[in-house]
Amino acid sequence: MTEHSKNDIFHASSFLQGHNAEYVEQLYARYAADPASVDEAWVEFFRQLGDGEAEVRAEAKGPSWARQSGFVADELTAALTGEWPVEEVKDAGKKIKAKAREKGVEVTDDQVKRAVLDSIRALMLIRAYRIRGHLVADLDPLGMRDQTPHPELDPASYGFSEADMDRPIFIDNVLGLQMASMRQILDIVKRTYCGTFALQYMHISDPEQAAWLKERIEGFGKEIQFTREGRRAILNKLVEAEGFEKFLHVKYMGTKRFGLDGGEALIPAMEQIIKRGGALGATEVVVGMPHRGRLSVLANVLSKPYRAIFNEFQGGSFKPDDVDGSGDVKYHLGASSDREFDGNIVHLSLTANPSHLEAVNPVVLGKCRAKQDQKHDQQRISVIPILLHGDAAFAGQGVVAECFGLSGLKGHRTGGTIHIVVNNQIGFTTAPHFSRSSPYPTDIALMVEAPIFHVNGDDPEAVVHAAKVATEFRQKFHKDVVIDIFCYRRFGHNEGDEPMFTNPIMYNRIKKHKTTLALYTERLVKDGLIPEGEIEDMKAAFQAHLNDEFEAGKEFKPNKADWLDGRWSHLDREGDQYQRGQTAISAETLEEVGRSLVTGPEGFPLHKTVGRLLEAKKQMFETGDGFDWATAEALAFGSLLTEGYPVRLAGQDSTRGTFSQRHSGFINQQDEERYYPLNHIREGQAQYEVIDSMLSEYAVLGFEYGYSLAEPNALTLWEAQFGDFANGAQIMFDQFISSGESKWLRMSGLVMLLPHGFEGQGPEHSSARLERFLQLCGQDNWIVANCSTPANYFHILRRQLHRSFRKPLVLMTPKSLLRHKLCISRKEDFIEGSSFHRVLWDDAQYGNSETKLKPDSEIKRVVMCSGKVYYDLLEERDARGIDDIYLLRVEQFYPFPAISLVKELERFKEAEMVWCQEEPKNQGAWTFIEPNIEWVLTRIKARHNRPVYAGRAASASPATGLASQHKAQQAALIDEALTIEGK
Ligand SMILES: Cc1ncc(C[n+]2csc(CCOP(=O)(O)OP(=O)(O)O)c2C)c(N)n1
């Protein structure tokens, strides 16, 4: 083939993707004129016609493409395989004619050509429907969607006029038929792809998945069919969904409930997922959802008693009176229950969430992952996550994309989420063309090649069918699926809102539009399934039931808060925050963990530097001294593992550690296999999982928080690459981690490791914004700490699991201290007799410093500080030979160690009190700690009853980017802290 013709074909192929019929003509003409020059062109051509991307990419040669595309002429196939000498190809027409003649039919050249063209064009049209049929499908109950006919779906674009509609066309079993007329073909593809059920799947490159979906919906006998009972069940659910909202509308007119009116088909769809999921191995479903329809889901899917909901409307609480907690509005609350379908029991839970749309998604996924891990379910079919979304939020909130990003990753996958978009075609007051750039709100799901079922919410059977196929797909392929329920919102955004201000055209239509239930009833009456009038009895019976529940709601009292059930039953929410917990380990355990840390498998090809690190570690264990930060961490992890507590650490590059300090997986330098020493401590130990996470903070932190909500008996940690980046996950800190227990009575023992410290790396690699976390402290909601020794880090980690309650731990972690010669601990600091210290004494007091301090009564100044700056102060004080300044470290900021400080500062009643920090004055601990220290000083009646500040001046940015400026500032603040005026 000449270069010239290759180019031609290349261009022609790209035309073909636009289904350019002219190209077909050209190719045919070229073939007829000179078969030898176009044999490869045919190959290209068939490739273009192949069903699905996979075939396009397949390396198989011509015949398979030809067959898959349903091409007609055996002769052409043979030509491509070389079974036929190419010269004979031009006789193909003659052969066809001869074959026809044998059957007594005379066929002209034109007829041969037309038959070939018909086949090719028909297949092109069928493929176009598979790809784009959904664009013109009957999805919008309001009929407002742009329905401009699409040229690729128009038979005329392929040369078929009305006169060509009825002759038979060979389509080689595509659509399940050997032959079909264009009229029949159109009928089938329109019913399959353009009805009230429209599957978008041609973006899926996995051939098995695409073929499964196609098989499931395409061809004869694949129409949506429900049994009588199935249809009645749908009707019943619609009666409940509509009746519940109507009841609330009457009883609590104008009270916010974010009604589902217009999207009622959601309820039978969820039922179907639970039912089908249960039949396919699920025993648990975890749901996350926004405000819209939440009360209906609680009542009609999770079976929360109607009376409990009515009681909340009447001002009642969701929790017993004797339980503390600030509570939350009723449309944010979680719930759980067991449902049974066909003998399969499925436990359902709805995760509590804040207003922040979509923020709950990663939390739900983390919970599911924990539950799957507890069931040792590698396939992840036993627990299904369902996430519900509004159309505007799904398109707009970035965390949605982040969660799709997590969906296929080893450390974060959950076997596929079933997403349901309640696509009411509006977000508050904003119409879709203002709120997204893509045709559908679901287009974000294309990124993971999830199948997307677009369905018309006024055809509940289509919706339930989609739910069924979606669930089957998820259980089979363990992958995300999306159901996009096109519907509408009958009233305003909430019940006090007037939609006519902003959307009069839509709302004028809605006013005239019958409800989903009314339309479905008409359909069932028409089909003779229910007698006319019966629906009124059904509705009345349901309203009567609600009335009884309403009365019962007046007296309803929640008798039990459920936060300490199951895996939490050994815990106590009111535990004393001063508990130390048994955090020391035995010398034997220390040795045992140590052995695993320094030994890889025989002959394991380690990186040279890692080998040296292991040698250094060996030294630590041999001498019982010099334990560094990373080793202390590994000791904490390892000892917990031996006690049966799994450890799960996720963060960017966490296996190695951002600062090359952790190396908790040994990497085989030949094949990159990973060996995790912490998983080889002893038989029967718990598992260590370290995850190099996706480059996200928001979703990954949310996921780990979710994990910790479902698993109190594991150490779950999230690590920021640098503490600064944690602010990308601010919603998680504000809305969930700091306040979740108070709002929703849900404890979490999550640990957040945030590298922090001013080492001259510039504005973005210095500060973890300690001040933000301190500002959120209240009601013992979490622990905020900044440890300065490896051993204290070890103890605070272990303490997470060795107290009778769980609290999130926000930990500033070091960078330069990872390798600081003074930042080391000794064996005694880990074993019996040791524990966590909220405040730490001056090293001179331990004899760890060259300075011999004067007696307490002669100490002139106490410099209090936290974290890395302590070592700067220590080194400088010792260098200057100062002996009347005492350095006191605050290791835990919150809960504030008031009792410990009273005890320590009482020793220095006459001394000046200084708070020294590296952070600018408007940042760091200063504004938090100043009043706290003042309280302590007043309490002990100290001479100086307010602390003095020594640190950087207030600043817009956390740190300077100029190394010289950093040095000067750092030297100045140390000097300020260590200089006593008038001395
Ligand atoms: C992150 C966030 N931004 C803004 C809001 C305020 N808000 C609440 S509902 C809503 C509209 C949501 O529209 P959509 O997602 O389509 O759900 P619908 O209410 O239509 O069911 C907005 C903007 C919010 N709750 N969360």
Ligand SMILES: [Mg+2]
């Ligand atoms: Mg909406």
